[in-house]
Amino acid sequence: MNYVVIKCGGSVFEQLPSTFYQDIVTIQESGEWQPIIVHGGGPLITKLLQQTGVKTTFVDGLRVTTNDVLDVVEMALSGSMNKGIVRKIREKSGNAIGVSGVDGSLLEAKPVSGKEDLGFVGEVINVNTKMLENLVSQGLIPVVSPIAIDKTGQRYNINADMAASAVAQALGAKLCFISDIPGIYQEVGGTKQVFHQLNEQKIDALIEQKVIEGGMVPKVKSAIAALHQNVSEVSIVDGTQIHGLKAFMQGEQIGTRIALTQEVSHV
Numbered sequence: 152m153n154y155v156v157i158k159c160g161g162s163v164f165e166q167l168p169s170t171f172y173q174d175i176v177t178i179q180e181s182g183e184w185q186p187i188i189v190h191g192g193g194p195l196i197t198k199l200l201q202q203t204g205v206k207t208t209f210v211d212g213l214r215v216t217t218n219d220v221l222d223v224v225e226m227a228l229s230g231s232m233n234k235g236i237v238r239k240i241r242e243k244s245g246n247a248i249g250v251s252g253v254d255g256s257l258l259e260a261k262p263v264s265g266k267e268d269l270g271f272v273g274e275v276i277n278v279n280t281k282m283l284e285n286l287v288s289q290g291l292i293p294v295v296s297p298i299a300i301d302k303t304g305q306r307y308n309i310n311a312d313m314a315a316s317a318v319a320q321a322l323g324a325k326l327c328f329i330s331d332i333p334g335i336y337q338e339v340g341g342t343k344q345v346f347h348q349l350n351e352q353k354i355d356a357l358i359e360q361k362v363i364e365g366g367m368v369p370k371v372k373s374a375i376a377a378l379h380q381n382v383s384e385v386s387i388v389d390g391t392q393i394h395g396l397k398a399f400m401q402g403e404q405i406g407t408r409i410a411l412t413q414e415v416s417h418v
C-alpha cells in the first residue's frame with residue numbers, strides 16, 4: 152500500500168476550499184494512494200486560551216504546555232478540529248474516521264528531547280501502524296489529532312508537523328504539508344520568490360539567515376527528519392489553491408519539494 156500523509160495546518164484550515172476535501176476522497180477512490188490526514192489547530196488553541204485567560208508562549212515554535220494548557224489543547228485538537236475535518240470529508244461522501252494519538256496508543260510519546268522545560272510537549276517514539284493499517288483496510292480515511300500518550304497514561308501536546316513526520320516515517324509514506332503559502336519563499340527586491348526545490352544544505356542556510364522562520368522552522372525540520380528516515384518525498388503545498396492537492400498528487404510542479412540533495416531552484 153502506498154500511503155500519503157497529508158498534514159493540514161491550522162493557519163490554512165479556514166481558507167481551505169471544499170475541493171480540498173473532495174481531492175482527499177478522489178485520491179482514496181483512485182486506489183493508488185491511501186490518504187492519512189494529520190491536522191494541527193494552533194490558531195484555535197491560541198484563541199481558546201485567550202478566551203479562558205490562560206497565558207500561552209512559544210519556544211522555538213513549540214507551545215509551552217502546562218496541564219491547564221493541555222486541557223484546552225486536547226479539547227481544540229481532538230474535539231473541534233478533528234471532528235470538523237471528519238465532517239467535511241464525510242460531506243464529500245468520504246469514509247473518514249477521527250482518532251487522536253491517545254486512541255489505541257496511536258502515537259506514543261516522551262518529553263521532547265533537549266527542551267524538557269516546555270511542560271507536556273512530546274515527541275513521538277512509536278506509531279501504532281497496525282491500527283492505521285486496520286482502519287485503512289476497512290476503507291476508512293484516518294484523521295489524526297496530534298495528542299500523544301505514554302505508557303503511564305500521561306498526555307502530550309505534539310507539534311502537528313512533527314506528528315505528521317513521525318506517521319510518515321513509520322509508514323514509509325509520501326509527506327505533504329498543506330499550508331497557507333505558495334511554498335517556501337525568499338524576498339528578492341521586494342517580491343517573494345518561491346523555491347520550487349530545496350535541499351537540506353540550503354534549508355539550513357535559510358534558517359540561519361532567518362529567511363525561514365516561525366512556524367516554518369518545525370515544518371522544514373520535520374521534513375528533513377522524515378527524509379532521513381524512510382520517507383522519499385516531502386512537499387509543501389498551498390491548500391488555498393482550487394484542486395491544488397489533486398494537481399500535486401498528479402505530479403504537477405506545485406509548492407516546494409524538499410529532498411536531501413537536489414538542485415535548488417525557484418519557480
Ligand SMILES: Nc1ncnc2c1ncn2[C@@H]1O[C@H](COP(=O)(O)OP(=O)(O)O)[C@@H](O)[C@H]1O
Nearest residue numbers: 160161162330332334335336362363364366367
Ligand atoms: N521562508 C518562508 N516561506 C514561507 N512561509 C514562511 C517562511 N518563513 C516563515 N513562514 C511562515 O510560516 C507560516 C506557515 O507556518 P504555520 O503558521 O506554522 O503554518 P501551519 O499552521 O500550516 O503549520 C506561513 O504562513 C509563513 O508566515
Ligand SMILES: CC(=O)N[C@@H](CCC(=O)OP(=O)(O)O)C(=O)O
Nearest residue numbers: 161191192193213214309310311
Ligand atoms: C507543541 C505544540 O506547539 N503543539 C501545537 C499543536 C498544534 C499545531 O501544531 O498546529 P498547527 O499545525 O496549526 O501549527 C500547538 O499547541 O499549537
